[in-house]
Amino acid sequence: MQKEVNINDLWERFTKVSDARSFEGLFHALNPRLIKFCKLYVHYHQVAEEIVSDVFVKCWMDRVQMQAVEKPETYLFIAVKNQALNYNKRFSSIQVVNIEDHDGGGVLINEASPELELEKKELIFKMDQAIGTLPRQCGIIFRLIKENGMKYKEVAEILNISHRTVHTQMLRAMKKMSKAMDPYLKKVNRQATDNLISAILVLFIFMGN
DSSP, X not given: OHHHHHHHHHHHHHHHHOOHHHHHXXXXXXXXXXXXXXXXXXXXXXXXXXXXXXXXXXXXXXXXXXXXXXXXHHHHHHHHHHHHXXXXXXXXXXXXXXXXXXXXXXXXXXXTOHHXXXXXXXXXXXXXXXXXXXXXXXXXHHHHHHTTOOXXXXXXXXHTOOHHHHHXXXXXXXXXXXXXXXXXXHHSOHHHHHHHHHHHHIIIIXXXX
């Protein structure tokens, strides 16, 4: 909740008083997530960077008109999506890429147990592959909610679909993910990795919204 308040505050300062420092703060806060989201549509990292940069530049150039935007974060995601779709129309290269490697944030890393760390990386890789098999819209919805921490309502606004559709797609995604991961989970050493598996599954699949 604090994140949204901060973003709204930065947006208000840069649109109303042309505060360059606030604009820079907004850019650094959202740029990585917007690029990752954009890559779901355009595949190439450099293209995604350019699209996101163009969106931010346009916001700065039109900052007076941008004062009317009530949900800046949602607005930026929609703007990036539209720019990405326009790019795909011009170059006919719609592709969906696998999620980038997770850094883990150090939370689940156990330096004293290389085998456990290797199992963690393999499990995340298998989950990335499973996410990649989801239908395009289903995968995008899953990533927005589970990776970006967005609410169903926000995702519905960004993708211009109903809240019910988001909910239905998430249920399908969780069922497909559970089915896809089940054979692998049966092969791993349960006694050594129960806590690790539970933590990752909660993080990627079973977190409520």
